[in-house]
Amino acid sequence: MLTPVERVLILKSADLLKEVGPRHLLSLAEVAREIEISKGETLYEEGDPADALYMVVEGRVRLSTGGQTTSEVGPGEAFGTWALVDDSSRGHRAECLEDGLAIALLREDFYEQASEDPALLQEIIRVLAKRLRSLVSDRPEEARVESEGIDKQPEASAPGEASATPAASSSLEAAALGKTEAQTPPVANSPPKPEDRSE
16 A cells, blocks of 8 residues: 555656646545556546546556557556546546556545635646647647637837827726726717617
């Protein structure tokens, strides 16, 4: 049987949990389950619900998709990591190659701990955000799409120049006063807005 400290160290090696603080990891270690694994045993099949993250303590596990081996994981390595945040089905089969021991952290246990400790959830979100930024920076086309719809801020004006267009000033003034644009009077020198006509 593993000590709580050993469980914390094992969980910390999972990508999704590597930046989670010791106190939060300890709460997860308390609900994680130790499972003995046996050579030839299948932990889950492709298409099974993704309901737990697994960490190998001893032994080896083969992950395969469509009968083809995609990877093998050994001591200190995690698999099924995204099951903690994604309720989709498994995309691979996990079969034990050697007898050993693994830790399983069920999604329902993870969310129960996170609901009592919002800081834990914040740390997980931070890791996911870093992953997303890394993905976007590797794919310029995705970065372009992500920035679509974001208004560019006007450049700062030199002293003595108008700082914004009349329409922009109107919008800013309305926002500052807590009004919608419809509640503010039209700006001088701008054409009146057509009335909405519903028939």
